[in-house]
Amino acid sequence: MxxxxxxxxxxxxxxxxxxxxxxxxxxxxxxxxxxxxxxxxxxxxxxxxxxxxxxxxxxxxxxxxxxxxxxxxxxxxxxxxxxxxxxxxxxxxxxxxxxxxxxxxxxxxxxxxxxxxxxxxxxxxxxxxxxxxxxxxxxxxxxxxxxxxxxxxxxxxxxxxxxxxxxxxxxxxxxxxxxxxxxxxxLQDPPRADLVRAQKLLGCFRAVLSVELDPVEGRLVEKESSEWQLQGQPTVLLTLAHIFHRFAPLLRKVYLVEAVLMSFLLGVVEAGTPAQVQSIVHQILDLLWLFMEDYEVHDCLKQLMMSLLRLYRFSPIVPDLSLQIHYLQLTVAILRHDKSRKFLLSNVLFDVLRSAVFFYIKCPLRVEEAGLQELIPTTWWPHRSSREGKDGKETKDETAEERLRRRAYERGCQRLKKRIEVVEELQVQILKLLLNNKDDNGGEASRYIFLTKFRKFLQENASGRGNMPLLCPPEYMVCFLHRLISALRYYWDEYKASNPHASFSEEAYIPPQVFYNGKVDYFDLQRLGGLLSHLRKTLKDDLASKANILIDPLELQAATMDDLDEDEEPDPAAAQRPMQALAIGGALPLPRPGWLSSPTLGRANRFLSTAAVSLMTPRRPLSTSEKVKVRTLSAEQRTREDIEGSHWNEGLLLGRPPEEPEQPLTENSLLEVLDGAIMMYNLSVHQQLGKMVGVSDDVNEYAMALRDTEDKLRRCPKRRKDILAELTKSQKVFSEKLDHLSRRLAWVHATVYSQEKMLDIYWLLRVCLRTIEHGDRTGPLFAFMPEFYLSVAINSYSALKNYFGPVHSMEELPGYEETLTRLAAILAKHFADTRIVGTDIRDSLMQALASYVCYPHSLRAVERIPEEQRIAMVRSLLAPYEQRPWAQTNWILVRLWRGCGFGYRYTRLPHLLKTKPEDANLPSLQKPCPSTLLQQHMADLLRQGPDVAPSFLNSVLNQLNWAFSEFIGMIQEIQQAAERLERNFVDSRQLKVCATCFDLSVSLLRVLEMTITLVPEIFLDWAQPTSEMLLRRLAQLLNQVLNRVTAERNLFDRVVTLRLPGLESVDHYPILVAVTGILVRLMVHGPASGIERATSVLLADPCFQLRSICYLLGQSEPPAPGTALPGPDQKRFSLQSYTDYISVEELAQVEQMLTHLTSASAQAAAASLPTSEEDLCPICYAHPISAVFQPCGHKSCKACINQHLMNNKDCFFCKATIVSVEDWEKAANSSATSSAA
Known part of the structure; x- marks a missing residue:
């Protein structure tokens, strides 16, 4: 006591x-x-x-x-x-x-x-x-x-x-x-008595392994443990049975497993060769299974793997990575034992602990402790202010000293990479063992157990985004994905070697029937065409005709009703099975949430599991009597035969459409692994790749700061000792930080952004492209494809360009140009595909296409796709803007024009040149690269149909009217807030929306400029019924914009002068040059008749002011004849000040336009007659009444009613349906009556 x-x-x-x-x-x-x-x-x-x-x-x-x-x-x-x-x-x-x-x-x-x-x-x-x-x-x-x-x-x-x-x-x-x-x-005492007993028993056990009984002389002789074999000798068996009778209960305790058994096994790993380690561990595991009860072996193996995972996860990084290598070698040795591997796969690796930890290589936060200073003694960093890829400029200005430093740094990076590759190879070996499908003696092969667990792992990460314990951290997911791809491609190509009809992994894709035959569980993930239950109902005829899949209507109805119910009754067996997660190393068993307890893994799969599906083999037509009803099996129930298929059953590939080849690509199980890998990339890998770029960004920022400090040091006078001391201190701080970051960056490049990892992501991109192409050929059944396939195609290309591109050149990837063109064809075809209904994925496609046309190499890829696809793409871009997201569409058209418009050759606006760009690789900051080919397609389409141009331009003019009106309204609110005496803050979101409306107005004006340039007859050929109306509306909007922007010391002027954060893009130049470009096209270029019509319409608009045109050249009033134009040094705005942006020819055209309008306005003023107020249009009060509506008899000017009828067929006044509009002239002898009366 x-x-x-x-x-x-x-x-x-x-x-x-x-x-x-x-x-x-x-x-x-x-x-x-x-x-x-x-x-x-x-x-x-x-x-x-x-x-x-x-x-x-x-x-x-x-x-x-x-x-x-x-x-x-x-x-x-x-x-x-x-x-x-x-x-x-x-x-x-x-x-x-x-x-x-x-x-x-x-x-x-x-x-x-x-x-x-x-x-x-x-x-x-x-x-x-x-x-x-x-x-x-x-x-x-x-x-x-x-x-x-x-x-x-x-x-x-x-x-x-x-x-x-x-x-x-x-x-x-x-x-x-x-x-x-x-x-x-x-704080807790160790079990000392049990520990002493366990160590003694282990000593006895080791003694048995190190000797053998000579059968001739009957005496013990020493022998290497690695050469020991269990040969059934009664003396040895009896001795081991006595040892394990006492040892087995102790091996269930976590402390003793880690202190005794783990220490012994790690000693074996450190002392022996891989072959010896494998032999000893295999013998030990055989003895455990032989002499211990199953429940004792299960507990022992579970504690052993948990201990091994903790040791691996929480081991410090040492220079040679020996600790991580030893733990992984022991893991490989344990998993090579078939019986142990199957038990661990079925009960431990995915159920109790996060096995993904074994595939992770953590990045050291403290590089000195990881030995990176000795491994990479010389540091170096790229002398670039932004990530612009390898453009050849990097080494042009390199000094001899910098070149030596860079090469020494690269040699150090290679040494580090070789050490990391040893760890990665061991991790790949683990996955190869888990994907083994040849070990099905006495049970299911490892691969099929892995598939079931892997699918549940994906479901927990796809559906449990709000439940932290269920989620695999994204940094683990990145490493897991790369190792999985390596193991998958190994088995894929191995199968090809023995099956000539199969495909190489380079040609891999997912056949489209996987998406609609219900054999693979996609949980509640969205399909391109919407919900799965909806698709099964609406496309049941297509399933029957193209895929030979018939759905029983009665079962379908029952399943649909069941789909409406909530998952309220968890499976008792599943509820009793604790779902355990690991707090990244420590075992964290957590109760399985009710929404994860259903054995069918979500409501979408419940539908698949309950709907009776009749499947006809596609190899030959079947009669009605031959149709057999089968049920789709949930992931818990599937066997090898369900996945791989046999005889007439094709397993995962059941329901092959006629477009697909009969010969399988590879083993069906590998297709499911590939599908899971693509889903993994979508879940969190892409976001993590973007996050890790932050280290490279930090290096660039510190490198810029160091260069600035060194420049200041060179310029600083030597007499200012105080400033020199501060600058020297800053230089030292920046240098030390860069030394640290450059070594850390070497680790990140070796583990995340290496050439091999880039090829993995590129392979996934090509797999997705082929899958989408094959799915597209199935027609309506394309709607069954999960959305994430398109997302991964878009995001993986973005990752290659933005995350890997600065480190490795994309142009060196095999088949790069062809891949670019195939992706361009997919974006061009599917951004307006009616089979795709999800708003998010449609927006992603549109944004991807918008980004694609910003870069010369990808724009050229768009131009390489077949002509009919290009024309179809441009036709979709020219569809009316109403009832769809139009801002991105307009952005695409603007990018196709940028570089051709008036004063539209800039990358950054003139007033922003002195500010630092956020990232020179942004799509909006790319140099102009117009596409004359796509412009020509646009011109041809606008000329073709009688309704294409009017409907398109009407929508553009409507959106311009809305965007500019919203902009003016918002800057009025901003101005009022700024003028208040009390302290106030303008909401940053309001500023952002205001700037967006301004940018939209500018881009819409540029689209109008492009249209007038390419197809001027749409506005100027009045033989077309809508030309005059469109021209009048255009003139009205141009005058409104000019009046608002050019008035001196007005609202726009004051807000621009404030230079508020968030309104940087708001300036006179972008909007005025866009308006000027339209006016020059109308007034200078084109036939004389067209110029005359445009001039008369512009001058007839009551908002026209010649002062606004004079403002463009810095004049407040029209110059008197013979006087010179003001010089370019005038303080007020003038296009003459932007000599780097506007050519001499363009300025001459503006002067010609001003001269023409000055003359024409003087003639129009002399010829104009006063109009009675009673004769003015009651809608606009600007033009005389010239039209009468039938049958109601109300009147207005032609411009107003034509504009109204573009959007609405009801009378503006009484809402009666307008049947026709007739010309109206006031009778000379009748009294005038207001048409609104």
Whole structure:
């Protein structure tokens, strides 16, 4: 009894130390079933342990799973926390925060180092001396706090406060401490007696392995353990049976598995060759399965793999990566054992722990600890201000010293890459073992078990986006995807080698029948044509005729009604099976949510599982009597035969359309793995690739700052010692940061952006393109394809161009030009495809096409697609803008014109040249690259049909009217806010919308300029019924824009002068040159009759002011005959000031137009006759009445009624339907009556 008290002296609480889950944190934190892992689920949740200490020296460890905001340390029972204050924010609570690198006890000061995911923090308290300290990965950070309060009532609990989605796992001593500290005890005592027994039994076991019984002499002889074989000798078997009778119960305990068995196996790995390791581990596993009960082996293997995963996940990065290599070698050796592999696949790898951790290579936050300084002694960084790809300029201005540094840096990067490739190869070996389909002796092959688990893994990540414990972190997903692609292509090409009719992995795609035959579960993911149940009803005839799939109407109706119900009844068996997740290393069993408990994995698949589907083999037509009803099997039930097929059953490829070849591409199971890989990319890989570019961006920013500082140092006078000292200090800081970042960038390039990884993403792109092309050939059945195939095609190209492009040249990819053209054809065809109904995917296609036409190489790819596809694309772009997203359409047309318009050859606006661009690689900042070919298609289409041009231009004019009116309304509100005396703020969103409306107005004006340039007769040939009306509407809008923008010291002027953040693009130049371009086309170019008509319509508009035209050249009044035009140095706006943007010829055309309009307006003023107010149109009050509506008899001018009839057929006044419009002239002898009366 005295011994028991001595052992626990200084500690209060249960001997098994866990987190206190009764502390009222419900909803604020998620705690796992073993009460050692925790995930933040609120702003700042706090939890403490069940055991406290008041005397002695104690330590516990925290395994950091995410590097966000957390405060880890100790608190007393009297500390009170809330969502704002946590551990370290109150008296008698003390914390270390590695996110902000500070320590906390009411106040805060700098302390320690920054932590990263995968680190281990040791929290040490010495209550004899009253000190508290922390260690990071076994390296002491020094004493953090002294003079702790001690005495009666003062006992300290381990505690943590963490923000939303942050996760950790505690080790109070239930497992061996990774970094034990001499003199400090863990809060939970180790099982010392069991540990001694286990070590002795292990010694006996090792002794058996190292000897053998000589059958001749009957004596023991020493032998290498790797050469030992179980040969059925009774003496050996009896000895091992006695050992395992006592050893087996101990091997179920997590502490003993990690301290004894794991240590033994790792010793084998470190001492032997891979072949020897494999032999010994295989023998040991055989003995475990032979001498232990199944439930004992299951527990032992489960704890062994969990321990192995923790060791791999939370091991520090060392220069030769030896720790990671040893753990992976042991994992490979264990998984080579068939029986163990199948058990782990079925019950552990995806159910209990995150097996994706094994495929991850963490990026070191502290490069000096990872040994990168020795591996890459010389640092270098690209001298570019922006990511513009390899354009050959990078090495042109390179000095000899820089060239040597770059080459030394590249050699260091290659050394690092070779070391990382060793780890990656081991990870690929693991997946090759899991994808083995030749081990089906006595059960299902590993590949088919993997497929079931892999599909559930995808479903949890696709459907559980709001449930953090279910999600695989995106950095793991990236590595998992690349290893999976390597293993998949290995097996794909291996199958091709033995099956000549199959295809190489380079020609891989997913056959379209996979999307509609129900054999692969796509959960609730959206299809191109909408919901699956809707598609099955609306396309049942196409399924029958093209794919030989018949759906029973009665079953269909029942399934549809079932689809309306909510998933309220979870499967009891599934509910009893705990869904366990790992807090990135620590096991976190969590109750499976109800929406994941259905064995059919979601409502969409429930429909597939219940609808009876009749399938006819496509090899020959069947009679009605031969049709057989079968049910689609859920993922839980599928066997090898269900996937691969046999005899007349084609498995996954059931329901082959006539367009698809009869010979299979490869094994059907590999098709499902490929489909899952594409889904993985869509779930989180693409976003993570974009996130990792941030390291490269940081390097560029610091490199620019260093260059600026060095320039200032060169310019600084030597007498200013103070400034020189500050600049030298800044230069040192920037250099040190760049040294650190350039080594970290080398790691990122080796693990994320290497040439091999680029080829993986490129392969996925080509797979998606081929899949979309094959799906498109099936006609209406294309609607069954999941949306993510188009998304991955778009996003993977974007990743190759924007994320990999700055590191590796895209032009060097095999078949690059052909791939560009195929993607262009898909974007051109499907951005307006009626089979695609999802708003988001349609917007993505439109934005992708808009970006595609901004870059010369991709625009040329659009021009290379077949002519009929190009014409169809342009026809879709010219469809009326109403009832569809038109802004992106207009943007595409503008990009096709940019470089041809009046003063429209700029990349950046003149007034923004001195500002720093956000990213020179943005589509909007590309140099103009107009397409005369697509412009010609546009001109041909506008000339063809009588309705194409009027409907298109009517919609453009309507949208221009709306966009410019909205812009004016918003700048009035902004101006009023700016003039208020009290302090006020303009909403940044309002400024953004205002700038967008301005940009839209400019782009719509440019589309009108392009139309007038290409097809002037649409406005000027009055033999066409709508030409005059369109010209009058155009003149009206141009005059409105000119009046608003050119009035001096008016609203527009004042807002431009304010230069508000967010309104940078709002300026006189872009909108005035667009208007000028239209006017020049109308008044200068073209036939004399056209110029005369345009002039008369422009002058007839009541809003026309000659002053607005004079403003373009900096004149307030028309110049008197013989006077010179004002010089270009005039302060007011003048096109003459923009000599770099506007050519001499263009300025001459403006002057010619001004001269012409000055003369014409003088003649029109002399010839105009006064009009009675009663004779004016009651709609516009600008033109005389000239038309009467039938049958109601109301009157207006022709311009107003023609414009009204473009959008509405009802009378403007009485809403009666207008049958016809007739000319009307006032009778000379009749009294005038207001037509509105």
């Amino acid at each position: 005295r011994m028991r008290r001595a052992r626990v002296e200084g500690r209060l609480g249960p001997s098994t130390v866990v987190l206190d889950h009764t502390g009222g944190f419900e909803g604020l934190l998620l705690v796992d079933d073993d009460l050692l892992g925790v995930i933040g689920h609120s702003n700042f949740g706090t939890i403490r342990s069940t055991t406290c200490v008041y005397k002695g020296k104690w330590v516990y460890e925290v395994l950091i799973s995410s590097q966000g905001l957390m405060q880890i340390g100790w608190c007393t029972i009297n500390c009170r926390f809330n969502q704002e204050e946590g551990v370290g924010d109150t008296h008698n609570s003390y914390a270390y925060d590695g996110n902000r690198v500070r320590k906390w006890n009411v106040t805060t000061t700098n302390y320690g180092k920054a932590w990263a995911a995968g680190d281990i923090v040791s929290c040490l308290i010495d209550l004899d001396d009253g000190t508290l300290s922390f260690s990071l990965n076994g390296v002491s950070l020094g004493t953090a706090f002294e003079d702790l309060s001690r005495g009666p009532g003062m006992a300290y609990f381990p505690a943590i406060s963490l923000s939303f989605k942050e996760s950790v796992a505690f080790n109070f001593g239930s497992r061996p401490l990774r970094y034990p500290v001499a003199g400090y005890r863990p």
